[in-house]
Amino acid sequence: MTHFGKFIIFKWVSSNFVGSNKTRLSSIVSLFNIAENSRFYSTKRIVQTENGQSISPVSRTEAQVALLEYLYFTRNIQFTDAENMSKNSPHFLEKLLAKVDMDADIAQSITRFLCFHPINEFEPFFESLGLKPHDYNPLLPRDLMFLCDDGLLLENYHVLCNYGIARSKIGKIYKEATEVFGYDYGVLALKLKAYEDLGLSQSFMIKLVVCSPYLLIGEVNADFVKVLEILRKQGVEIIRMEEHLSEKSSYDWSKLLSLLNLFGHAGYNEEQLGGLISQHLEIFLEDSVDRIYLLIGFLLKFGSTMNQICSMFLQFPQMKFEEFFFNLRNCFLFLNEIRMEAREIQNIFCSDPLMLGSCRLKKPNTLRLALHAADKRMCEVIQEKPTSFEKMGDGIKS
Structure with a gap:
């Protein structure tokens, strides 16, 4: 840290902590972390506010400290919450900096501004939870400005934090299941416990809640329980399910249940269904269910039977379903572009x-050059020997 950076922090500490009943060693250490952390101080590039003003790393750090001071001391927001809001609300911070004199002392300018212009605390709060302004603007309470006025929101937020869910992931939960944050005291903890009683670990629950927030609404979700029963019956362990859950995705367990039932009704016996799930669990748990439905509909439209489709899945290659779907789609587009007859396709x-x-095909123009063949000739080659697709993927003449 530079001497200037240390001076800012020491000045802040000496003017605010001395004689204060709120003084905590962890608070002071955390403030040093803001200035020491390269993510917030030395390496962050200069950016511009909406009105064109440049924001240097030093100015940003001073603004973060001033905002933290305001939220913690003036607004009495819990330190960890205030710290998270000041560190992880860059859009709000830039908007705040655009309203003060950037040539003056940044910390003093912001402190003075906040004294006379109280902020809508829900803006930096929601942004610090991982939401962008276009995500949280429609979610802002119409008649509230201060977080302390929504005690249930903070209570349920803290329940999720204490459970181990990253603060940056809670915004997704709020966006997809807002009513969870209106639960009365103790209700959310009981809902989490109800799922744990199904034999689910806390680490599994953390991922599950982030990728399926709606499971916390109402009673224990019956569709999820049925899927869990099917997977367990086929010998799939919870830890393996956890490996394939993605917090970046949003799961609809009713669709997955319908898909598993579809395979059962289509002729899969219990052993075949178990083999499919065991060998290709990622197909069902990596946000591919919608694409599976699209693929089934696509193949049915081309005349395949459900028995043929089921047979295909039993022999599914060891590759990501997204890649398989992408390749299949490109093959169709390729055949359409070289003007192959619909019946032949x-x-x-x-x-x-x-x-x-x-097969990962190259573009038609690339293949035309590599194979020295016109569209009509390529159609003939493919019709005579469909396996030539495999070589076309490498641009090699069949």
């Missing part, structure tokens, strides 16, 4: 969709 897709989904 249908025959090729019905004959070997696994091969098509495993």
Whole structure:
């Protein structure tokens, strides 16, 4: 840290902590972390506010400290909450800096501004939870400005924090299941406990709540419980399910249940369904369910039967479903671009969709040059020998 950076912190500490009943060693240490942390101090590039003013790393750090001071001392917000808000609300901070004199002492300017212009505390709060302004603006309370006026919001927020859910992930939960933050005291903890009683670990629950916030609404979700029963019956352990859950995705367990039931009704016996789930669990738990439905509809439209589709999934290659779906789609676009007859396209897709989904084709123009062939000739080659797709993926002449 530079001497200037240390001076800012020492000046702040000496003017605010001496004689204060709120003084805590952790508070002072945390303030040093703001200035020491390269993410907030030395390496952050200069950015511009909406009105064109440049914000240097030093100015940003001073603004963060001033905002933290205001939230913690003036507004009596818990220190960890105030710290998170001051560190992780860059858009709000830039908007605040745009309203003060950047050539004067930043900390004093912001402190003076906040004394006469109270902020809507929900803005930096929601942004610090991982939401962008366009996400949280529609969620801002119409008649509230101060966080302390919504005790249930803070209570349920702290329940999730204490449970181990990262603050930056809680915004997703708020956006997708806002009513959870209106639960009365103790209700949310009981809902989390109800899922744990199903035999789910806390680490699994943390991922589950982030990727499926709606599970916390109402009673224990029946569709999720049924999916859990099916997977357990097929020998899938919770820890393996946890590995494939993605907090970046949003899961609809009713769709997954319907898909598993569809395979069952289509002719899969219990052993086959178990084999499919065991070998390709990622297909069902990596946000691919909607694409699976699209693929099934696509193949049915081309004349495949459900038995053929089920057989395809039983032989599914060891690759990500997204990649398989992308390849299959590109094969269709390729055949359409070289003007192959619709009936011939249908025959090729019905004959070997696994091969098509495993091929990563080059663009038609690239293949025309590599194969020295016009569209008509490529159509003939593919119709005579559909497996030539595999070599076309490498740009090699069949």
